[in-house]
Amino acid sequence: MLPHILPKENFDDFVAWLMTQGRVAAPVAKAPNFSFDVLVDKDDIARIRMDYDVTILPPKKYLLPSYETLLDFNGPAPENVRAEIDARPTVLLGVHPYDLHGLQTTVAAFSQDPADASVLARRKATRVIGLNIASYANDEQFMADMGTVDPPDGVADLFLTDIGDRYFVEIGTEAGSEMRRACDCFRPAGPEDHRARQEYDERKAANFKKRLPYHVRYLPELLEASYDSLLWDAVARRCFSCGTCTNVCPTCYCFDVHDNLNIDAASGVRERMWDSCQLEVFAEVAGGENFREQTASRLRHRMFRKGKYILERTGKPGCVGCGRCSVHCVANISILEAFQQIAGEAAEMHAT
Amino acid sequence: MTQAMAQPPAETSPYLPRVGRIDEVRQFTETDKYFRLSFADGQGIRFLPGQFLEVSVFGIGEAPISLCSAPGDQAGVEMCIRRIGDVTGALHNLEAGATVGLRGPFGNGFDMDEAAGKDLLFVAGGLGLAPCRGFILDALNRRDEFRRVTILYGARTPSDLLFADDLKQWDQRDDCDFHVTVDRGDENWTGNTGVITTLFKKMPKLEPANTVAFIIGPPIMFKFAVLEALAMGLRKNQIYCSLERRMKCGLGKCGHCQIRNVYVCQEGPIFSYAEVMRLREGI
Ligand SMILES: Cc1cc2nc3c(=O)[nH]c(=O)nc-3n(C[C@H](O)[C@H](O)[C@H](O)COP(=O)(O)OP(=O)(O)OC[C@H]3O[C@@H](n4cnc5c(N)ncnc54)[C@H](O)[C@@H]3O)c2cc1C
Ligand code: SF4
Ligand code: SF4
Ligand code: FES
Numbered sequence: 001m002l003p004h005i006l007p008k009e010n011f012d013d014f015v016a017w018l019m020t021q022g023r024v025a026a027p028v029a030k031a032p033n034f035s036f037d038v039l040v041d042k043d044d045i046a047r048i049r050m051d052y053d054v055t056i057l058p059p060k061k062y063l064l065p066s067y068e069t070l071l072d073f074n075g076p077a078p079e080n081v082r083a084e085i086d087a088r089p090t091v092l093l094g095v096h097p098y099d100l101h102g103l104q105t106t107v108a109a110f111s112q113d114p115a116d117a118s119v120l121a122r123r124k125a126t127r128v129i130g131l132n133i134a135s136y137a138n139d140e141q142f143m144a145d146m147g148t149v150d151p152p153d154g155v156a157d158l159f160l161t162d163i164g165d166r167y168f169v170e171i172g173t174e175a176g177s178e179m180r181r182a183c184d185c186f187r188p189a190g191p192e193d194h195r196a197r198q199e200y201d202e203r204k205a206a207n208f209k210k211r212l213p214y215h216v217r218y219l220p221e222l223l224e225a226s227y228d229s230l231l232w233d234a235v236a237r238r239c240f241s242c243g244t245c246t247n248v249c250p251t252c253y254c255f256d257v258h259d260n261l262n263i264d265a266a267s268g269v270r271e272r273m274w275d276s277c278q279l280e281v282f283a284e285v286a287g288g289e290n291f292r293e294q295t296a297s298r299l300r301h302r303m304f305r306k307g308k309y310i311l312e313r314t315g316k317p318g319c320v321g322c323g324r325c326s327v328h329c330v331a332n333i334s335i336l337e338a339f340q341q342i343a344g345e346a347a348e349m350h351a352t
Numbered sequence: 353m354t355q356a357m358a359q360p361p362a363e364t365s366p367y368l369p370r371v372g373r374i375d376e377v378r379q380f381t382e383t384d385k386y387f388r389l390s391f392a393d394g395q396g397i398r399f400l401p402g403q404f405l406e407v408s409v410f411g412i413g414e415a416p417i418s419l420c421s422a423p424g425d426q427a428g429v430e431m432c433i434r435r436i437g438d439v440t441g442a443l444h445n446l447e448a449g450a451t452v453g454l455r456g457p458f459g460n461g462f463d464m465d466e467a468a469g470k471d472l473l474f475v476a477g478g479l480g481l482a483p484c485r486g487f488i489l490d491a492l493n494r495r496d497e498f499r500r501v502t503i504l505y506g507a508r509t510p511s512d513l514l515f516a517d518d519l520k521q522w523d524q525r526d527d528c529d530f531h532v533t534v535d536r537g538d539e540n541w542t543g544n545t546g547v548i549t550t551l552f553k554k555m556p557k558l559e560p561a562n563t564v565a566f567i568i569g570p571p572i573m574f575k576f577a578v579l580e581a582l583a584m585g586l587r588k589n590q591i592y593c594s595l596e597r598r599m600k601c602g603l604g605k606c607g608h609c610q611i612r613n614v615y616v617c618q619e620g621p622i623f624s625y626a627e628v629m630r631l632r633e634g635i
Contacts, residue, residue, distance in 0.1 A: 070367045073410035076442070078372070078453035079392075081410065083365035114603050117364045227632075254607030257367075257600045261411050268411055270367065275600075277607055285598045286437040289571075291611070291633065301610075309613040 001171040003189045003197075008165050010185035015045045015093065017183045021127065022089025025062055027052040036061070036092070050094055050162065053137035054322065058099050058250030059092045060106050063122050064274075070118070070257070071270040084269075087121035094131040098141075098148040098320040100155045102250025103128065108314035109253055127175060130156030134200060135207040140323030142336050144208040145216050148320040163196035211336060214343050220308040225346035227300070235338060236296035238331040243276030245325035245333070246302065251310060251318055252276075277301055303338055366603055369408050369453030370395075375428065377448055380514050383435050384479065385444055388421075390428035392451065398425045400461025401486035402594060402622040405429065406602045407443065408453030415439035416599045416617070418483035419457060423490050429454075432482040432514055458602040462592060462622045464490050464497075467564040471500045473555075473586075475577045477548055477569025481505055481514050483594050483621075484568040488518075492528065499562070501528040502555050506548030506573070509534050510541045529556055548573060552580045560585030568594045571635050578625055588626040595621050595634060 006014055018024045024039045026048045034052035036059050039045065065086075072082045095103070103123075110119035130151050136143070143149045151159050157176030160167040168189060171177050180186050189197075214222065246252040256275040261268040275282065278298050284290040292298045310318025319335065326334040371392035378386040391397065401423045408414045415437075421430035435444045446452065464487065472491055476484035491501055503522055507513045513532070522530040531551045533544035544551065548569070565586055567577045574593050581591050597609035597616045609616040611633050628634035 070365065071410075076410050076412070077451045078369050078408060078410065079451060081368065081453065083368040085365065110605065112604065114366050116603070116605060117366065253605070255600065256606070256608075257414065259411050259413050266411065270410070270414075275606070275608075277610075283598055283608060283610075285596060286440070289596075291597060297633070301612075304612070309610075312613055 001177050003171065003193075004169045004180055004186040005189050005193050006160065006167040006169050006186055008167065011050075011167075012045050014183060014185040015039070015048065016042055017185065018091045018093065018127075018129075021179075022091050022125070024091045024093055025059065026093040027055055030056065048094070050131060050160075052094070054096070054141075054324065054327075056324070056328070057248055058102050058322070058324070059095055060099075060102055060250050060253075062090055062092060062126060063103065063106050063119050064110075064253055064255075067271055067273045068118065069269045070272050072267075073259075073270065074267040076266070083117075085118045085121050087118070087125040089125050089127075090122070091127045091129065093129045094160075095128055095156065096131055096133050097151045098143045098146075098322045099250055100128065100130050100151045101146075101148040101317055101320040102322070104152045104155050105251045105310060105314060105316040105318065105320070106253055108316045109251075109310065112314065127179065128156045130159035130172070132159065132161035132200065132204075134204045138323055138327060140326035140334055140336055142211040142321040142323070142339075144210045144321075145212040146317050146319060146321035147216065148317065148322075149204065149208045152316075161197055161200055163193065163200055166193070168193055168197045168200075212339055212343075219339065220311060222342045222346045223304055223308045225349055226342040229342070229345040229349060231338070231341055231345050232296040232300040232303075235333055236294070236299045239278070239295050239299050239333055240331055241278050241280055241295055241298065242330065243278045244328050244330065245335075246276040246278055247274060248324040248328050249306075250320055250322060250324070251306070254282075277305070299333075303335065306335060307339060367455070367601075369406070369455045372407075372429075372452050372454035374446055374448050374450050374452065377446070380432065380516075381512050384514055385433055385435070386515075387431045387433060387443070388428060389431070389452070389454070391454070396425060396427045397429060397457065399423050399429075399457040400463055401490050402483060403457035403459045403461035404483075404621070405431070405454050405456035406458065406599075407431070407433075407439070408455070409439060409442040409446075410453065412442040413439045414453070414455075414600075415443075416458070416602065418486070418594075420482040420485045421489065422493055423461070423486055432479070432485075434479050455602060458617055459621050460619055462487065462566075464494065467491075468497045469562075470498060471558045471563040472498050472502065473558060473563055473565040473581070474501075474503045475548060475565065475567040475569070475581075476503075476505045477573035477577070478507060478512070479514070480569030480573070480594070484566060485515060485518065487566050488522070492522075492525070495527055500556065500558060502558065503528060503530045504548060504551040504555065505530075505532045506551070506569075507532075507534050509536050510538055531555060547576070549576050549580050552577075552584070558584070561587065563590060565591045566593075567591060574635060588629065589624045591625040592622055593625065593628065593635075595623060595628070597621075 110116035159170040306319035376388040600606040604615040604618040
């Protein structure tokens with residue numbers, strides 16, 4: 001499908017049209033950071049910051065909310081229990097390529113048999129408008145290594161590149177094609193537009209320098225080779241096991257399930273909520289045995305999930321290099337730094 | 353856009369349990385109760401030994417519990433539940449006629465066809481007899497398909513012994529060798545005392561290269577029993593165990609049961625000792 005142009009003067013109309021299709025979540029300022037928020041009314045369109053660098057939380061929260069009701073019950077017995085799936089029509093606007101990859105990984109993880117009906121229903125009800133980036137937001141990002149500077153195929157229905165007074169709009173899906181036809185804000189791209197888009201890519205290529213000292217294809221093996229490294233103990237000494245890193249991660253999806261009783265102490269809901277493998281009790285069983293008691297074993301587990309396990313399971317990156325975990329870590333633990341260090345660790349482990 | 357947003361029926365939620373009716377409850381020990389259940393939808397269940405169900409009491413939560421009855425196509429299931437926390441405590445308060453939520457079966461289980469023609473060695477410690485019983489009943493029901501069958505069972509004290517009726521039966525059968533021991537006897541106990549590994553000396557000689565062993569019990573018991581089995585010459589990939597982990601979904605998603613890159617709720621809980629060694633964080 002040939003690309004189109006969305007003139008910036010049509011942007012507000014475009015968003016207004018999107019708002020007729022479902023709730024629209026877009027990047028807005030949350031000083032001093034940015035966040036994806038649902039637009040309440042048309043006045044909110046002015047709050048959209050298509051120039052944002054990176055949000056605190058990734059848009060994953062619209063596929064896997066931090067809290068959600070799985071079941072509704074009216075007493076301790078299982079009769080009349082109802083499953084609930086909240087899949088409101090939603091448009092995610094302005095999603096950067098690394099977060100598009102994050103959404104893809106989340107969907108891949110929840111699609112694995114037995115599939116998760118809630119996440120998949122929400123994905124089905126969600127339209128995604130991607131937004132290109134031309135440079136890193138900070139020193140902790142490493143998308144160039146993780147292969148996430150460009151969007152994955154088939155995730156964004158429309159993908160926008162800012163080329164001055166207009167957006168170059170690539171159409172990624174059949175639904176995107178329908179949107180383009182249904183909304184009269186677009187015009188076909190001309191030769192000038194194509195040239196501007198090419199120049200954007202050249203700038204982009206110059207900006208996105210790799211930050212790992214090896215090709216990412218070796219990451220899983222390097223991790224495996226440094227399984228016994230003291231690096232994990234050294235880094236874990238600073239870790240508070242607070243779980244912030246997993247909360248802000250676009251590809252983390254571990255959860256807990258709890259029953260929440262209403263005031264009548266009989267009816268209530270079974271809820272699922274984000275959990276973190278970094279919390280001390282995560283792998284503890286009744287009776288007190290804890291299968292990842294040491295901070296180091298939990299930290300290593302996270303690093304391995306990010307660099308190896310999720311990729312091996314889903315074929316999609318378990319880390320998209322967005323840098324959020326490192327930026328928000330109170331102990332300044334950097335996954336980029338750890339991934340850099342394992343090259344040396346692995347070589348050392350190998351030598352002995 | 354609108355047609356793409358049709359919601360799938362919520363009944364497809366993998367969290368929605370079936371209704372299980374408790375047909376019988378028996379107090380086995382101070383902390384362990386036996387439950388026999390059937391499905392209110394009359395549909396029955398098909399499972400392998402080693403698989404488990406997620407059992408719900410709404411308002412309290414859900415807990416994974418091993419199926420301890422004979423596997424295959426069954427109208428109902430049996431479970432042995434130790435009271436240790438919220439959900440298991442709530443289950444202990446239920447009487448025959450009450451209903452609970454049941455999801456599953458989950459886990460890999462073990463197809464006893466794979467052990468056909470072999471000597472079988474079952475080593476069960478404590479509550480480990482519950483999952484182990486499914487294997488044992490299957491083997492005894494299809495007795496002709498296997499060679500020697502040996503069952504070793506250890507409990508802390510005589511009053512901790514589970515499935516007393518089964519123990520009596522196994523002891524009386526002449527087509528299987530059954531040995532039981534307790535760590536500490538009481539005035540009425542005339543049987544073996546000592547940890548379970550002492551039973552290895554009492555059992556008949558097996559053909560190590562042709563034996564499949566199931567060692568199911570607490571990690572400490574597993575470690576010692578495995579050493580005995582290896583000393584006998586059993587192969588690492590012919591010794592099976594069941595790993596316990598925290599579980600919140602049974603669907604390979606929540607991450608609680610994960611050992612390295614393995615979800616115990618889906619790819620376990622039955623692992624060969626060779627696999628446990630490879631995982632490194634298994635035991
Ligand atoms: C594959 C498997 C088979 C099992 N089979 C049996 C059995 O046949 N009989 C039996 O009595 N017990 C069995 N258990 C252990 C049983 O699941 C736990 O004792 C039970 O979950 C404790 O829940 P609780 O609410 O009573 O305890 P709490 O301490 O109140 O636990 C709260 C919640 O934590 C989780 N949790 C805590 N401990 C465990 C655990 N050990 N395993 C998984 N999740 C846990 C559960 O979601 C539980 O609802 C099995 C465990 C596994 C993993
Ligand atoms: S955010 Fe930092 S301190 Fe907190 S658990 Fe993660 S690595 Fe540890
Ligand atoms: S592990 Fe860190 S850098 Fe990687 S995707 Fe998650 S938050 Fe981003
Ligand atoms: S119990 Fe949730 S992943 Fe295994």
